Amino acid sequence: MVYQEAVEWLFAQSRAGAPRGLARIRALLQRLGQPEAAFPAVHVIGTNGKGSVVAYLAAAFRAAGEPYGATISPHLLDFRERICTHQGPIPEAEVVRFVEWAQQQRWQEPVAFFDLTTALAFHHFAAVGVRVAAVEAGVGGALDATNALPDVRVTVITNIGEDHLETLGGSLEGVARDKGGAIRTGVPVVTGAEGVGLAVIRAIAAERGAPLYVLSEGSPIFDLPAQPSLRGRFQLQNARLAAAALRLLGYGEPVLSTGLSTAVHPGRMQHLTYQNTPVVLDGAHNPPAVRALVEEFEEFHLVFGAFPRKDYHTMLQTLLPRARSVRYTYAARGALRAEELLQEHPAPYFEHPLEALHHAVGAAQQDGALVLVTGSLYLVGQMLRQLQAQHLASPKKVG
Structure with missing residues (x-):
């Protein structure tokens, strides 16, 4: 098998009408030896801006000299953009090996593209020894494959908007409940949500004892120590959310400054x-x-x-x-x-x-x-x- 054949096989995989849920990704990860337990993560959820927040976080981890992993979705030019570490994009040969392994497995439910891609990312992160990962959710939060992460240190919910309504409950409140469902007990939450979405997130965070940091409330935790590298006024919010997450993780201002000013995220402005x-x-x-x-x-x-x-x-x-x-x-x-x-x-x-x-x-x-x-x-x-x-x-x- 060659790399392009492996990618085409991944894209052809579907859950074939089965409901959303974590059973498939958990079965995958169990057979891979639970690689998701090998690293802590920042879980990045939201309607827009997730990839930009991940780009800022990854640049900061790089500035700190941290062995890191990062996932984004979708990619622009090459599937390997979805799974990167301090060593660069995942090697083609590793994608091929994973697909050849997956093709030999038998599952109670058909596993879909995003389940497989998430499992591949976590397996790769564990193999190269990342010490922190920025993981972008696919659709929603509670039932998204990325919610199989066991060690989330900060949850970022960028915003709540009109997208995937048919999948996530048919209303902004339903979208917020699905995304907010990924909030972990006691784990800090950083968000730029407003209105109905914020009200739902606030209620879930309070119920789970998760400290909540809201961008609109002007806390100094959101201060920008440098001009963000990504263009557009809307990128200021993404940069502030990333800055808050990095401070909660314990990174110093020089790392924040370098990360925010050197992030690269093609295809956005x-x-x-x-x-x-x-x-x-x-x-x-x-x-x-x-x-x-x-x-x-x-x-x-x-x-x-x-x-x-x-x-x-x-x-x-x-x-x-x-x-x-x-x-x-x-x-x-x-x-x-x-x-x-x-x-x-x-x-x-x-x-x-x-x-x-x-x-x-x-x-x-x-x-x-x-x-x-x-x-x-x-x-x-x-x-x-x-x-x-x-x-x-x-x-x-x-x-």
């Missing part, structure tokens, strides 16, 4: 130049993320692609008033097609993201505005792949 035109790539994929994103720009030429399970109607209602022009594209397998997107607002549709970008750049060159590519992190990943392929295929200058 990523600026580049294409054909001498400014382009911003951002993986905003739900209404709260899009609302935060549009506050960064007065106007733009829009390239949009999304998935039918997302509230793309509300996302477009937020984006279109500031868009000088619009074009749609196919984000990735399973994404919205032309007939679905064109019901929202008449605009050109492009099968390939790079074609949509080229069309948008043509419009932007007429008025000097930038191009914004958004709607899905998968779209951003596809765009980056096609840009890389174009660069590699371009004739090289000689002499």
Whole structure:
């Protein structure tokens, strides 16, 4: 088996309609010798900003010289981005070995992609001897595979917003209960949640005796010792949450300063130049993320692609008033097609993201505005792949 075959097999695995829960991940981890018990973790939960908080935490662990692990979801260009340590992304050979092992197992319930990926991450972390991990939840909290972690030192709940409503209870209160269900007895909680979501989290934390630190209440624990490296005003909240978690873990101000100012998280407010035109790539994929994103720009030429399970109607209602022009594209397998997107607002549709970008750049060159590519992190990943392929295929200058 080669690496790409292993990744394709992982993505093909599904729980086949079985309910959400921890039974599958626990069975996996038991057969692997309980690797999740080998390291303490920061559990990062929330609707938006999880990956950015993990990026800040990982940069701080690196600044401290700590053997660390970090998980994110989804990835942009390569599956290995989902599982990183102080040694770098997980080696391809280890992914292949794990898949070959998993294919030989027999399970009472079919194990899904995220169960397998989480088990692989924990197994890898234990193998390389990480001393702390920043672990991003997938969907929700209480029933997410990452909640199999036995030694959580800090829980970060970034925010509570309108995403995965059909999975997490159908309302903001239901989303908050599911995410807040991962709060551990006596373990500190750091959150930027507001309104109904905060009320639910506050109640759960009180019931479980978990110290609660709320960003909106202005505690000095959220102070920023340095300018965050990730762009966007919304990133200030993510940086403050990471700073609070790091202080609760006992890290000093020099480590916080270096970590916050050196974090890298591609695909989030990523600026580049294409054909001498400014382009911003951002993986905003739900209404709260899009609302935060549009506050960064007065106007733009829009390239949009999304998935039918997302509230793309509300996302477009937020984006279109500031868009000088619009074009749609196919984000990735399973994404919205032309007939679905064109019901929202008449605009050109492009099968390939790079074609949509080229069309948008043509419009932007007429008025000097930038191009914004958004709607899905998968779209951003596809765009980056096609840009890389174009660069590699371009004739090289000689002499």
